Amino acid sequence: MSDSAKLTHLNDAGQPAMVDVGAKQPTRRVAQARSRVVLGPEIMALVKEGDLPTRKGPVFQTAILAGIMGAKRTSELIPLCHPLGLDNCQVTIEVDGPDAVLIECTATVTGKTGVEMEALTGASVAALTIYDMCKALSHDILIQETRLISKTGGKQDFHHAG
Numbered sequence: 272m273s274d275s276a277k278l279t280h281l282n283d284a285g286q287p288a289m290v291d292v293g294a295k296q297p298t299r300r301v302a303q304a305r306s307r308v309v310l311g312p313e314i315m316a317l318v319k320e321g322d323l324p325t326r327k328g329p330v331f332q333t334a335i336l337a338g339i340m341g342a343k344r345t346s347e348l349i350p351l352c353h354p355l356g357l358d359n360c361q362v363t364i365e366v367d368g369p370d371a372v373l374i375e376c377t378a379t380v381t382g383k384t385g386v387e388m389e390a391l392t393g394a395s396v397a398a399l400t401i402y403d404m405c406k407a408l409s410h411d412i413l414i415q416e417t418r419l420i421s422k423t424g425g426k427q428d429f430h431h432a433g
Contacts, residue, residue: 280351289351292383299358300424301379304390306398309371309413314405318366327404331364334374334400338362341396342378342389349392353384360389362397374398375420385425391417 282288317323323330339360346354359379367373376393378386398414405412421430 287351289353290384292353295383297382298424299379299381300385300422301377302386302390302422303375303377303420304387304394304418305376305420306374306394306417307367307371307415308374308398308401309415310401310405311409311411312370314408314412315366315370317408321366323405325404325407330401330404331372333404334364334397335362337400338374338376338393338397342376342393345389345392349388352388353382355380355382355384355386355389357386357389360393362393364397364401372401374401385422387419387422390422391419 279290280287314323322332327333339362341348342360342362343357346352357378357380359377361377363375364372374394374397376390376397378389378393380386380389395414395417398417402412402414418431419429422428
């Protein structure tokens, strides 16, 4: 971290503060985040044709909707996040090996601030929804590796090297 790096959500007195983006010019901003959910081989064996049907509904389809809804409501969940009218939000879920799924959330906005938190929230809420819908089968479900994969359109682009 450089000497000039500082936390942006603190004012000069060290108190919490929303970042003032009023002077910024709107740009197209895109962020992608990913969560991995380890369901275990028993639950994965129940996945049929890309989804797991339950009495609550299809798990992955429900998680996709929940992820999009979560991304849209990020500013209500995370203090100091600016409310954003997303241009787009896409959530995908794919099988990752014999015991896990990968959730990716891509959020897009044309605005004065980034959408990293929206993408991270979308991926997280989708992962939590999968846990909620599958917990009757096992509580040994692990949500892991929630991280920002990339962001573009702000002061500095970011791409995860892994």
